[in-house]
Amino acid sequence: MLLVSIIKIGIFKINLVYRSRLKGSLDEHVLAYLSSMDEDTSLLPYDIVGSEAHSIMLYEQGLINKDELARILEALESAKGISADELRSMKERYEDVHEALEAYVIGKAGIDAGGKMHTARSRNDQVTLDLRMKVRDDITAIEHAILELVDALLARAKECIDAVMPMYTHLQHAQIGSFSHYLLAYVDMLLRDVERLESCYARVNLSPLGSSAIGGTSLPVNRDRVANLLGFNGIVENSIDATSSRDFLLEFCSCLCITMLDLSRMAEDMVLWSSSEFNYIELSDELASTSSVMPQKKNPCPLELMRARASTVLGLLASIMGIVRSLPSGYSRDLQESKRIAFDIFKIVYESLLIMRQVVSGITVKRKDMLNAAEKSYAIALDVAEELVKRRGIAFRVAHRLVGAIVAYANSHSKTLRDLSMDDLRAALDPFRMDEDSMDMVEVISSIVKDSDPLSSLRRRSSKGSPNPSEQERMIHDREVRSKEYRAEIDARQKELEHTLASLQETVNRFLR
Secondary structure, eight states: OHHHHHHHTTGGGTTOTTOSSSOSOOOHHHHHHHOOHHHHGGGHHHHHHHHHHHHHHHHHTTSSOHHHHHHHHHHHHHHTTOOHHHHHHHTTTOSSHHHHHHHHHHHHHOHHHHTTTTTTOOHHHHHHHHHHHHHHHHHHHHHHHHHHHHHHHHHHHHHTTTOEEEEEETTEEEEEEEHHHHHHHHHHHHHHHHHHHHHHHHHHSOBOTTOTTTTOOSSOOOHHHHHHHTTOSSBOOSHHHHHHOOHHHHHHHHHHHHHHHHHHHHHHHHHHHTSTTTOSEEOOGGGOBOOSSOTTOOBOHHHHHHHHHHHHHHHHHHHHHHHHHTOOSSOOGGGHHHHHHHHHHHHHHHHHHHHHHHHHHHOEEOHHHHHHHHHHOSTTHHHHHHHHHHHHOOOHHHHHHHHHHHHHHHHHTTOOGGGOOHHHHHHHHGGGOOOGGGTHHHHHHHHHHHHOOHHHHHHHOOSTTSSOHHHHHHHHHHHHHHHHHHHHHHHHHHHHHHHHHHHHHHHHHHHHO
């Protein structure tokens, strides 16, 4: 009765929920240092729903009675209306959202009912439950954002099948390609990012609840029932693994980091290609900044920040892995920091995906400038060498040397390959001391060079996955189908989860009627 009286007069509100052994209140500076309430704000909805499922299971197992369950559920439903200001004020009183919610429920339902909500669970399995529920929602959000970017890339690829441009290795002209081919490369990378996240989701979507602090409970809980109520595909069976492992979080962050690296490389390309030196693309005015002093400037600032934030994500990934690296088995408070890091990574990557989709949808493609660069380029040299192999049956290495000599001559005389005359070709090949029988090679090479404009070069490509226009059309169609299939799978999964959580809410409502 004394404890009940203490709680009723409000002393319970001053951070005494978990201080059964310790005397007095936690020092306010220590509390501020320990508190994770800032990042826990996003976990409150999951903590409420998880607590409702846990409480229903406790009732079904005979560990609480129907009246106690109803009082707990009523308090938890009321907690769904807690405002952001109320949550911020809780930071001054509680270490985390779990303690704050339990104190709130006890304040509403009384200690005799609300004090039973935490039966057979620990903050250790509780926080992991909340994290897994949030991460599975975050995976779905990221997947949708990736697929929206994929669809934007595919739409632009359709428009740019004949937008001829040089392709680069070592940032030097390598082969002739098309802007469509470039965009499709990132479509494929991003679709692999979705594949990774889909695989990650299966390992995230397992319930840890019922593992208690580390060694399970002697009370007759039904872990599978809670997992079913919350839409999990199963449980993390081993109680040590369930409460202290964060590999699911590391995997999630790693997947996001790979996606961010893809975005950073795209951003780097577009920063370069929007410069005056390249002038291949132009960002829409809505996505560019200007100078405070130079009136002509149009700066690709969102893309520059995207590159920088990729470094931030890399640093955060190293941090979260560093936290886990040195921990002994079992829960340690160090793991609290992993929440903040994972949430920051998600926010950066999600926002970057939305920005990149806007960039891709809004860019102006400078086709003439791209084509002009391709026509002046020596990137057609490999096509000439391969055509020489086909027409004369000579070894590729011989063709490579002949064409290389021609390119060197053209470059030293500031000419394109198509500008070379027969006399130029003979002079270029003179070091090879070709006899009369092989002098017709000059005529063959001249014919090949004259026929080798950038677009015909693309059309001669026959390998699967090349920038040949027909291959571009095939790949675009294939990726459109795959994008739709992924979206359908993700939507079906999300619909099933929403149906499960709606059923849980109906169960809660039945007990409250």
